[in-house]
Amino acid sequence: MAWLSDDYRYMAHALMLARRGLYSADPNPRVGCVLVRAGEIVGEGWHERAGEPHAEVNALEMAGNWARGATAYVTLEPCCHHGRTPPCTDALLNAGVTRMVAAMPDPNPQVAGRGLTQLREAGMTVECGLLEAEAQALNLGFVQRMTQGLPFVRVKLAMSLDGRTALASGESQWLTGEAARQDVQKLRARSSAILTGIGTVLADDPSLNVRLPGTSRQPLRVILDTELRTPPTARIMRLPGSALIFTGVADPVAQAPLRAAGAEIVVTPHCEWELDLPVIMAELAGRECNEIHVECGPTLAGALLQADLVDELVIYMAPVLLGNKARGLFQLPELTRMSQRTELEILEMRAIGKDWRVTLKPVS
Numbered sequence: 284m285a286w287l288s289d290d291y292r293y294m295a296h297a298l299m300l301a302r303r304g305l306y307s308a309d310p311n312p313r314v315g316c317v318l319v320r321a322g323e324i325v326g327e328g329w330h331e332r333a334g335e336p337h338a339e340v341n342a343l344e345m346a347g348n349w350a351r352g353a354t355a356y357v358t359l360e361p362c363c364h365h366g367r368t369p370p371c372t373d374a375l376l377n378a379g380v381t382r383m384v385a386a387m388p389d390p391n392p393q394v395a396g397r398g399l400t401q402l403r404e405a406g407m408t409v410e411c412g413l414l415e416a417e418a419q420a421l422n423l424g425f426v427q428r429m430t431q432g433l434p435f436v437r438v439k440l441a442m443s444l445d446g447r448t449a450l451a452s453g454e455s456q457w458l459t460g461e462a463a464r465q466d467v468q469k470l471r472a473r474s475s476a477i478l479t480g481i482g483t484v485l486a487d488d489p490s491l492n493v494r495l496p497g498t499s500r501q502p503l504r505v506i507l508d509t510e511l512r513t514p515p516t517a518r519i520m521r522l523p524g525s526a527l528i529f530t531g532v533a534d535p536v537a538q539a540p541l542r543a544a545g546a547e548i549v550v551t552p553h554c555e556w557e558l559d560l561p562v563i564m565a566e567l568a569g570r571e572c573n574e575i576h577v578e579c580g581p582t583l584a585g586a587l588l589q590a591d592l593v594d595e596l597v598i599y600m601a602p603v604l605l606g607n608k609a610r611g612l613f614q615l616p617e618l619t620r621m622s623q624r625t626e627l628e629i630l631e632m633r634a635i636g637k638d639w640r641v642t643l644k645p646v647s
Contacts (some may be wrong), residue, residue: 286413293317293324293356294386294413300329300338301358301421306472307331307499310571312389312425316342317356318349318380325349332499337362339371343378351379358418360389360411363398372401382408386418390429424475424573427594433561434568436592438577438584439470440612441599447609448581456487462636463599467578468495470597474576476503476527476567480583481512488518491578503527503572507583509557511537515544529563560590585614588625588645596627596643599635 300315308314308330316338318326326349328341336344339361343350361371361383375383388396388411403409419426424435441458442448448458457464471477477491484506491504501524506513511532513520520526526546532538533550541548549566552559567575577587587593598612618624626646633640 289319289322290356290384290413293319293354294358294384296324296327297338297356297358298386298414298417298421300327301418303329304331305421306469306495308333309473309475309500309502310425310573312359312422314338314357314359316358318342318346318353319356320346320349320353325353337371340374343374343380346378353380354382354384355380356384356413358386358414358421360385360387360394360396361398361402362389362391362394363401370398372398375402376405376407380407383410384413385409385411386413387411387415390426392429422573423594424575428568428571428573432568433564433592434475434572434575435594436564436575436577436587437470437474437595437597438579438587438593439467439597439599440584441601442612443601443603443605443609445604445606445609446612447605448612449610450605451608451610458603459599459601459638460636463601463638463640466635466640467599468493471502471576472498472500474502474574475572476505476575478505478507478575478577478579480579481506481508481510482580482582483578484508484513484517484519486580489578490518490522492522492524502576503570505529505567505575507558507563509553511541511548513541513546515540520544520546529558529566531558557586560586560592564592581611581614584612588613588615591645591647593645595630596641596645598641598643600639600641602637 297315297317301313304313311333315329317324326342326346328338330338363370363372383402399409427435472493472495492501504519504526506528508528509531511530528546528548529551531553538548551563627643628646629643631642
């Protein structure tokens with residue numbers, strides 16, 4: 284497809300609009316829409332929250348009668364089914380839009396090309412694939428949940444220059460600077476759930492909430508707790524929002540104090556990593572979790588790596604040295620050959636205040 288420079292410009296603007304829903308649209312995808320008529324933008328919109336109008340409807344409302352004869356640039360194929368809101372395909376057709384440019388098809392099986400087909404069959408000119416990689420990058424979790432039945436798992440870790448996360452005593456606050464800690468808040472805010480292990484809960488008593496100004500949505504807080512040792516008085520239990528505990532303990536008497544504190548408890552099968560991590564991730568996907576943000580110790584981080592459940596690693600590296608007695612990043616089995624090593628691809632390196640943020644992905 285030979286796209287025009289204006290096509291690129293308007294789709295880039297639609298992607299910028301979609302990013303406005305980065306922290307609020309979950310569990311729906313982040314979507315932006317621009318309506319153009321006679322070389323002028325007559326309407327624009329983005330999807331802000333589940334249950335509220337989609338990007339196309341917001342753009343059509345802004346355009347009014349100027350939508351007739353316009354081209355719609357949308358970062359995701361318009362929906363054609365009744366979900367929390369009516370189909371966007373009907374709204375576009377009723378408004379008289381004559382051309383549709385979509386960045387990517389919708390991976391949702393309820394749509395999956397049918398929206399574009401419906402528009403074509405109604406006489407609209409339909410094109411798809413403009414800036415598709417950029418659109419997919421904005422919704423990695425949604426795409427993975429729809430196509431694989433698993434969320435996108437992002438593991439965040441902080442380490443010293445010699446690869447250590449805490450002193451032998453467990454002391455780790457604060458390894459990185461304020462700028463890095465604020466950056467982590469943005470990763471938390473974009474996630475569907477923040478997950479940790481019982482070791483971190485007992486050692487640090489973390490909040491695992493989002494503390495950005497204007498925060499309108501708190502992700503689900505998830506604890507992996509094989510033996511159900513979470514204190515009902517833990518900070519993670521006392522904050523607003525939902526707490527979900529995966530455990531191997533089915534005893535209702537043992538569960539009662541945590542349920543009384545407001546936690547939901549799911550009993551999970553055991554396997555090599557104590558709790559069955561693939562089953563847990565599938566359960567979270569079934570709860571419409573797109574992106575899982577993990578903050579944990581070396582045991583769980585290593586288990587997730589061994590289970591091939593890590594899609595992205597975000598490591599904040601502080602310019603300090605903690606020594607060889609300090610704790611490492613991952614608990615992994617000893618290797619006897621270099622061919623057994625875990626390979627990672629560096630996606631980005633960026634200075635964050637006095638620290639460095641390294642974003643990587645495991646090489647399959």
